[in-house]
Amino acid sequence: MNRPLLPADSREALARDMGAVAGIGAVPSILKMICDETGMGFAAVARVTDSTWTACAVQDNINFGLVPGGQLELRTTLCSESRASRAPIIVDRFSSDTTYRDHHTPAIYGLESYISVPIVLPDGEYFGNLCAVDPRPAKVSEPRVVRMFEVFANLIGMQLASEKRQWSTEAQLFDERETAHLREQFIAVLGHDLRNPLSAVSANGELLSRRKSEPDLVGIGNRLKATAARMARLIDDVLDLARGRLGSGMSVSIVAVDDIAPYLRAVVDELCVANPSRAVNRAIQVDSAVSCDLVRIQQLLSNLLGNAMTHGGADTPVTVKIAVERDHLTLSVTNGGEPIAPETLSKVFEPYWRPATSAPGGGLGLGLYICKQIVSAHGGTLGVESSAEIGTRFTARIPVCARDAGF
Template sequence: MMEISGLDTSLEPTSAAFAAMLDAVGHGVVAVDRQWRLSFVNAWMERVLGRSRQELLGHELWAEFPTLRTSSFGAAYLRAMRDGVEVVHEGFVPISNAWFESRASPCATGLILFIKDVTERRRAAQELKDREERLRESETLFRKLADSAPVMLWMTDARVSCVWHNRRWYDFTGQTEAEALGLGWLDAIHPEDRAKVGGVLQASIARWVPYPVEYRLRTRDGQYRWTLAYASPRVGESGEFLGYIGSVIDIHERKRGEERLAFVSEASRILSESLDYEDTLARATQLAVPVLGDWCMVDLLQEGGGIKRVKVSWADPALEPLARETVRFPPQVSGHPSHLPSRVLLEARALLVEDADDAYKQRAAYSPEHLAHMRAIGFQSVMSVPMVARGRTLGVITFLAIAPGRRFTQADLETAEDLARRAALAVDNGRLYHEAQQAVRVREEFLQVASHELKTPLTPLSLKLQLLARTAESLPRERFPRLSSDLDMMRQQVQRLSSLMDELLDVSRINAGRFSMTLEVVDLSALVRDAAARFEPEVLRLGGRLMVDVPEPLVGVWDRQRLEQVMTNLLSNAQKYGGGRPVRARVWREGHLACIAVRDEGIGIAPEALSRIFEKFERAVSERHYGGLGLGLYITRQIVEALGGTICVESAPNQGSTFTVKLPLTPPPVSPERKEGPWAPAHPLPGSEGACYGRLR
C-alpha cells in the first residue's frame, strides 16, 4: 500500500465519488489499462492538456500522444508497466514550457499516473543553485581581491576573535593562519601598544561603533612598523552584533616623517635658544635619540686642528659604560678609508652604511680596541653627516642604529643632514658671538685704560692753562694781542677732550655695571636754568637765541650730577645741530612726572636714524662735519632709564628736533650692580615721527 497525496493507489478510480475526489486534487491523475487505453483523466489534466476526458477515455495513450512513447516520460511508463514497479521521473515539456514530475504506479488493471507541475519548485531550486554559485564566485572573487589588496584585511566574530585574514596580513607579519586566528593576531602588536588597542576595542564593542587605532605591528623580519587599523561593526539582519571587519595600512613612513618634522622643528628651536653652542648641541642630540637613532655622537674640529667629542647620547641605559669609553675613539683628522665619521670630515659629505655588519666594523676599526668597542655597542647601521657653515667643515654628527631590525634609510640621512646644517649654523653663530664678545671686551678694556691714561695728563695741563691765563692778564695786550684768545681756545679744547674722556669712562662704567646714582632732592627748574645760562653765551655767539620756560620750583629726588649731564648733552646737541636758530628749553609737570623738552630748529634727523641715535657710537650725521664720539645720547638714555624715566625724540629732516625727557618725581631704587641690557621702548608721542626708550615705573 502506498500513500501519494493522501490517496490510496490500490483503489481504482472507477466510482463516481472517487473520481470526484480525484478531480479536486491539485495535480494530474491518469489511469491506463494494460493495453494503454485511457480509463481515467481528472479535471487538472483536462486543463493542462486542453482536451476533455470524453475525447480521451477509451483511446490508446500512444495514439493520442504519439511523441510521448519516445520521450523520457514514455520510457518511464513502459518500464513501470513492464517491471511492475513504481517509477518517478521529472522532465521538461517544451510544449507546455513547464517542468513536470510523473509518478507511474502499477495497479491491478494497469498504471495510475500522478503528474505534478514542479516548474516553480525547479525555478526556486535553480535560483537557489544560481545564487549559491554566484555566492561562491563572489566569495572566490572577494578572496582574490582581498589577497591582492595592498592593505591588510581581517574579520572577527562578536567576541573579537579573528575568523579571517587576507594574504597580505600573513605576508606582512609572517604569522601562519593557525597563529593569527582567534586572538593570536594580538601577538603581532608591539607589547607597549597592546593595552591601548585593547582599550579601544572594549570601548568600541560596548557601543558597536567604528574605530581607528594606530599601533606598531611586527613584520616577518622582527621589526616593528607603525600601522593604522580602521574597523566597522558587522550587524546581522535581526540587528545582532556579529563582530568587526576592518583594514590595516602601513603608515610607518608617514609616521616617521611626522616624527622627523617634529624633531627638526624642536631641534631648531633648541639650537636657536642660546649662543652657548656646546650646551645647545648637547640638548639637540639628546632630542635626536631615539627619534633619529639609538646613539648619537657630536665631534667638533678645534682651532689647533684636533677633534673634540662634545656630546654622546644613547637610548639604552645599559650602554652608559660604553658611552663613557667612546671618547677614546674620535674620528681621525687625517681620514680613514672605511671609518665613516673620519671619511665625512675629510670629504665633507654625508655617508650612510645601511648594513654595518662585522666585516664593515673590521674595515672601519683603526685599532683592535676600537674594533672591540664597536662590536660591544652592537650597532647594525650607521650614518655620519658633516656640519658645514660658510663653506667650512666644523665637525661631524654620527648616528648608530642599535635596536633589533632598525636600519637607516635615505630619508633618515636627509633628516640628519638638515639637523647638521642647523647645528653648524648654531655653532658658527655661537663662535662668532663669542669672538665678537671677546672683541668688545678687548675694546672696552682699551677704552677704559685709554680714557684713564689720556685724562691723567689733562688735569695738570688744565691747571697750567689757568695759570697762564692769569699771567696773561698782567701782560700788555698790545704786545700779546692774541694770547688771551689763544689760551681760551686751548682751554676749550682741553675741556672738550676731558668731556670726551668722561664719556668713554661712563661707557666703561655702564658696561662694567658700575654706573651708580647718588640721589638727593633737586630743583629741576633751577638746574635747567643754570645749564641754559652756561650755554647761552655760545648760542648767542653763533647768532641764535636760547629761550627757557620753567616753573618755580619743580622738586624731585634725582642724581643732580647726572641730570646736569643730561641737560648738557641735550643743549649741546641743540646748539651743535641748530644752525644758529633759536633753541628752546621747557620744564613742566604732568601728575607724578617731571618733564623736560629741548627743541632746536636745525637740520633734523632722518627717519631711518631715529631708532639708532640712542645706541653706542651711533650718529645721525657724518662725523666729518660734526665732531663727537656718538656717545652723548647713549649715556643720556642710560641715565634717564636708570632714573625710571623715558626719553623720546621727534624730528624730520630740515625741521628741527625735539627731545623730551619724562622722569618720576621719585625714581625706583637703582641697583649698583645694574648692567646694560635690552630696554623696552616707550610709547612715542601721538602723531609724531620719532622713537622712545625706557619705561616709566
C-alpha cells in the same frame, strides 16, 4: 679673540659630540627601527676619529655590552676602514664572505652580520658611522635596507651640522662679548689715566692766560683751556659709556634740591655765551623741590641744548621749557631746521651714532645716549619727536621724588 679648537678625540670634544647626538630626538627611534627592520640585535651611532671609536647612542637587544660613552679599540673595528674609504661596509654572513671572512673584527666580537654607513656632514666633515651588528646572519645587503641606513645617516648628519652651526654662533657671540668687555675696560682705564696729563694741560693754559703783558701767550692759554675743557667733556662721556657697558650703569646721587631753576638757568646762560649767534627762548619755572642728581640734570640739559644748537636750523631759535607737571619735572628742548627722518629717529639714542650731515670733529656721538642713561637712572623717560611743523623736540619726564633706578 678665537677660542682654540678642541682635538676631535679629546674628552671635551667627545662629550660635546655625544651630547649633540643625544639632542637629536629621533635617534632612539631610528636605532629601534633599524633593529626591527633588519632583525639585528645591536645598532649604534658611533663617533669615529683618527684614533677613537665611541658609542654616542645604542640599541642593544643582545647584551653586546656597549653603552653611550663606551669605546672600542679603533683597529678592532671595520668603521676605521669605512672612514678611510668613506663608503659603507655591508656583510650578510662573515663566514662565507670572500672579502671579510678572515678579517679580525668578526673573530674578535663573534659577528656574522654587519653594516656600517658613514655619517658625513653637509660640509664634508666625517663624523662617524651608523652601524648594526649581530652574531647571526642577516639580509642587510638588500637595497631597501641599505637605502634606509643611508637616509638615516644623512638625516643625522644634517642635524649634527645644525648643532655645529649653533656651537659656532654661540662661540662667536661669547668671543664678541668678551672682546667688547675688554674694550670697555680699556676705555675706562684710558679715560681715567688721561685725566692727569689733561689737568696739566689745563693748568698750563691757566698760567699762560694770566700773562696779561703778553697777549699772544694769553690767547694760547685761553685756547689750551678751551681745548682741555672740551677733551674733559669727551672723556666724561666715554667714561659714562664704559661704566654703563661694564654693568655699573650711570652713577647718580639723588638728593632733594629745593630750588633747581637757577642751576638750570645757569646752564642755558653758559651755552648762550659759548654760542652768541644762537637765539634761545626759555621758560624755566620750577616752584617745588625736586629729588635728583643736580649735576646729572645739568648735564642732561647741557647735552640736549648743545645738540639743538649744533643740529638745529641756525635761523630759528631753540626753545627750552622746564616745569613741574603732574609730579614730574618736565624738560623739553625744541629746535627748528630739517626734521629727523622717521627711519633714523629710533637710532638717535644709540651710542656713537651721529647724523650723516654731522661735521667732522663734532663729538663722539655719545651725548644723547648719555641723556637717555641719566633719565633712566632717575626712573624717568626721554622721548623725541620730529616734524616740519614742530621741529625736533626732546622731552624728559623725571619724577620729582625720583629715586635711584638701580643703574
